[in-house]
Amino acid sequence: MKLLPKVFLTALVACGGSWTQAAEVNLYTTREPVLIKPLLNEFSQKTGVKVNTVFIKDGLLERVKAEGRRSPADVMLTVDFGNLVDLVEGGLTQRVDSKILNSAIPANLRAANGHWYALSMRARAVYASKDRIPLSAISYEDLANPKWKGKICIRSGSHPYNTGLIAAYIAHHGEKQAEKWLRGVKANLARSASGGDRDVARDILGQICDIGIANTYYVGTMRTGDARQKRWGNAINVVLPTFNNGGTHVNVSGAVVSKYAPNRKEAVQLIEFLASDHAQAIYAKSGFEYPVKPGAKIDPIIASFGKLNVDSIRLSDIARHRKTANQLVDKVQFNH
Amino acid sequence: MSKIKFVFGSLFSLSGLLTLLACLPVIALLWTALQGNSEIWEHLIQYVIGPTLLETSLLLLGVGILTILIGTGSAWIVTAYQFRGRAFLDWALLLPLAVPTYIIAYSYIDILHPIGPVQSLLREGLGLDMQQLWFPNIRSVGGGILLLSFVLYPYVYLSTRAMFLMQSASLIDVARSLGLKPDQVFLRVAIPLARPAIAVGTSLVLMETINDIGATEFLGIKTLTLSIYSTWINQADLASATQIAIFMLIIITLLVVVERLGRRRQRYMNSAQRSRLMPAQTVAGVKALSLFVMGLIPIAIGFLVPFSHLLAEAYKRFQYAGFSNDLLQAAINTVTLSSIATLVTLISGFLIVSAARFSKNTLFSRISSLGYAIPGTVLAIGLLLSLGVIDHALADFLEFKLGISAGLIFLGTSFTLIYAYTIRFMAISIGGTESGYNRINSVLDDAGRNLGQTKLGILWHVHCPLLRPAIISAALLIFVDCMKELPATLLLRPLNMETLATQLYAEASRGTYEDGAIAALLIVLVGLIPVILLARMSKNNT
Numbered sequence: 086m087k088l089l090p091k092v093f094l095t096a097l098v099a100c101g102g103s104w105t106q107a108a109e110v111n112l113y114t115t116r117e118p119v120l121i122k123p124l125l126n127e128f129s130q131k132t133g134v135k136v137n138t139v140f141i142k143d144g145l146l147e148r149v150k151a152e153g154r155r156s157p158a159d160v161m162l163t164v165d166f167g168n169l170v171d172l173v174e175g176g177l178t179q180r181v182d183s184k185i186l187n188s189a190i191p192a193n194l195r196a197a198n199g200h201w202y203a204l205s206m207r208a209r210a211v212y213a214s215k216d217r218i219p220l221s222a223i224s225y226e227d228l229a230n231p232k233w234k235g236k237i238c239i240r241s242g243s244h245p246y247n248t249g250l251i252a253a254y255i256a257h258h259g260e261k262q263a264e265k266w267l268r269g270v271k272a273n274l275a276r277s278a279s280g281g282d283r284d285v286a287r288d289i290l291g292q293i294c295d296i297g298i299a300n301t302y303y304v305g306t307m308r309t310g311d312a313r314q315k316r317w318g319n320a321i322n323v324v325l326p327t328f329n330n331g332g333t334h335v336n337v338s339g340a341v342v343s344k345y346a347p348n349r350k351e352a353v354q355l356i357e358f359l360a361s362d363h364a365q366a367i368y369a370k371s372g373f374e375y376p377v378k379p380g381a382k383i384d385p386i387i388a389s390f391g392k393l394n395v396d397s398i399r400l401s402d403i404a405r406h407r408k409t410a411n412q413l414v415d416k417v418q419f420n421h
Numbered sequence: 422m423s424k425i426k427f428v429f430g431s432l433f434s435l436s437g438l439l440t441l442l443a444c445l446p447v448i449a450l451l452w453t454a455l456q457g458n459s460e461i462w463e464h465l466i467q468y469v470i471g472p473t474l475l476e477t478s479l480l481l482l483g484v485g486i487l488t489i490l491i492g493t494g495s496a497w498i499v500t501a502y503q504f505r506g507r508a509f510l511d512w513a514l515l516l517p518l519a520v521p522t523y524i525i526a527y528s529y530i531d532i533l534h535p536i537g538p539v540q541s542l543l544r545e546g547l548g549l550d551m552q553q554l555w556f557p558n559i560r561s562v563g564g565g566i567l568l569l570s571f572v573l574y575p576y577v578y579l580s581t582r583a584m585f586l587m588q589s590a591s592l593i594d595v596a597r598s599l600g601l602k603p604d605q606v607f608l609r610v611a612i613p614l615a616r617p618a619i620a621v622g623t624s625l626v627l628m629e630t631i632n633d634i635g636a637t638e639f640l641g642i643k644t645l646t647l648s649i650y651s652t653w654i655n656q657a658d659l660a661s662a663t664q665i666a667i668f669m670l671i672i673i674t675l676l677v678v679v680e681r682l683g684r685r686r687q688r689y690m691n692s693a694q695r696s697r698l699m700p701a702q703t704v705a706g707v708k709a710l711s712l713f714v715m716g717l718i719p720i721a722i723g724f725l726v727p728f729s730h731l732l733a734e735a736y737k738r739f740q741y742a743g744f745s746n747d748l749l750q751a752a753i754n755t756v757t758l759s760s761i762a763t764l765v766t767l768i769s770g771f772l773i774v775s776a777a778r779f780s781k782n783t784l785f786s787r788i789s790s791l792g793y794a795i796p797g798t799v800l801a802i803g804l805l806l807s808l809g810v811i812d813h814a815l816a817d818f819l820e821f822k823l824g825i826s827a828g829l830i831f832l833g834t835s836f837t838l839i840y841a842y843t844i845r846f847m848a849i850s851i852g853g854t855e856s857g858y859n860r861i862n863s864v865l866d867d868a869g870r871n872l873g874q875t876k877l878g879i880l881w882h883v884h885c886p887l888l889r890p891a892i893i894s895a896a897l898l899i900f901v902d903c904m905k906e907l908p909a910t911l912l913l914r915p916l917n918m919e920t921l922a923t924q925l926y927a928e929a930s931r932g933t934y935e936d937g938a939i940a941a942l943l944i945v946l947v948g949l950i951p952v953i954l955l956a957r958m959s960k961n962n963t
Contacts (some may be wrong), residue, residue: 097921099642112917117927118927118928119927119928119936135919137916138916138917139914139915139916139917139918140923140926141911141912142803142912142926143650143654143798143908143911143912144798144801144805144907147659147802147805147806148805148912148913150805150809151805151806151808151809151832152809152829152832153813153834155812155813155816155828156829157828157829157833157916163907165505165864167655167657168901171657180488241638241641243647243650243651244657245654245655248655249811273867276558276560277560277641278637278641279560279638279640279641280530280560280639281639282643287534287536288535290536291534291535291536291551292535292551293535300542301707311737311935313759313935316536352554354736407655407656407657408655408656408657408658410655411651411655411656412464412468412656414651415464415468415469416467416468418468418472420641420643421472421476421643
């Protein structure tokens, strides 16, 4: 009598989809599927480990938290150091002690306690009109200069990419100066802070603005995209801005092993693969990101922006200012 | 008698259970909101609530007015007049339903951009350069109002048209014989009579608007919903974000209550016998043509233009990248999930509303409609929180009592996804069934009982057939909404499972939305199937 419900329940659960077998790894990721899928296919071919994925946008942390100790998640891949820090602070990660990872990834691009590892970098750059604005260097501070009045395009100030940049500004100059700067940038906007990073290039081509703030890798996707996007990408020059007393603001994508990972071995294996020369080259080539591994080759389009001088303030120190940064955006009515 | 009582009693308890299930996520959100402190409110009140509330109100007001104008106007055109092309308009006016708001936003930004076709043609025609040509900015509250209204008006059109079709000719005849001109008949008789239907349609529109995230964010409109996201994502403060969500929920609830109080004393029932339906006035010539053109405008703006744009982009995309096989699987998943969810939602809504009819208490109906008033991702979070507790309790029981380590049974399976759709769109099912019930006189219930029918019998033999048109309309809306749903689907779906909407997100996430054009086109095409089915069914009915 007791067997029947057991069989039934087991069958029910087996249909549930959260059933995992050996030589599999379950990946929860907020990274773009188009970018990640080729990497995962390579990994599976090379190791025979099947990768099950769910691509999430917002709420990765909440889902894994709700699934708790029964979560099928092994690896989480996400962008923005803020998200990585949140996962660690939410108690959803575990320590990874991998010689391979520790030697491949520089110390400032991973958690000191082994709870997260960065896998790629992108810089917050300035796009400038090729025809109208001859620009070879600029500082982030200079974006508030009134000479740019009505000439700047940028996406929503509340987007994590901009929150990161503003947080970095606070880390450099303090909250007061950051507020003053943000008011200055806001006064220089050509249109409401909206759309995406690619719209900056498109709007520069459409003469809505002359310069704008956006991520580096979009230039690669535009210049190698279809005819329309090529026009946008070719309408701009890219300058890597720096802080007056520092370098260029970068953000990262990174990985963590989930605290209750059922397939821990494969999880570490996957992250090690993503930090390998081969995978780092794919990050650089198809994703147009800066590889984290020293010496890995950068895509020629991205390399043409000049040498990247990464700002020296640690990402974890910048992350502490995120909340203030976001509140400043509200305070100066940046998006209105 | 006792059997009747039993059936009624169990119907009522079933309705209570469904209501509890429907508001589980809301309870979880309330609980989360209470965990937070009120620290953030000082900041919110000082800098955020004012401007976002203003912008949200402007958007809602604009979209509300415009959808009522377009929805009731077009419904009147196709019901009050008979002219060449009317039959086409009748169903084609529903087409914009198949277009998700984010797609219409992307399309028009593209079409109306300085380097897009419209402005390029204008410049060429006028001999101007980019700096000289002034063009209104579509990335604005005004732009948002226009775009959202032209895809959301079918909610009002659908409910109002059904009401116009049912309006008895006698009232219209009386109005006409008293010397009212056609537009006066429309404004002073037809519209007031259709108020419940307009209210249902418009409240659906407003909730779609307030919870929209894709289109409004892209258009740079700062809504309250975006503040919830920003607080949650950038400040990593879920508790405060849920506090804003609950605040928004309270405002919406108040609005709904006010509207209901406003028509509390009015009754809209027809007499028990089926009244003669309003005859359509036959028109021809210039007048017929102008009516046709008026009906065509919303279809053109809300469907034809974005659809053609999508078609062109999908063709280019197809030549560039070919057709991905994943799309076929995604389409199958989408149709399967949406169909199951539609069925579950319809049945649950019908049971809740019928119980309310017998008990004359609509509290359960109101509570279980709350899911529509919460942004999709927030609702999904509420579901994760509440279902997570149940899931772990169940798994603990299996593991420790029965020795089966089964893992999670609900989270990360299609069950959760269907559950989420059901709660999210229950308001449509309830609203639709209710407005159908409004037209069934309670005299019929009494008559049924006198003829010896049980309540179940009345439900089955009397109510169901009469409710059929209302339920079919609701089914269409729910199916199309499930199909377009993105935020909750992204967060809750099982490993390795994609729907058309997530596939569109996947393909568009790295490139532009044109990279997802084929998926977007498929969403619209699959959405057309129920629209056409509905059109055929209502044709058979009339």
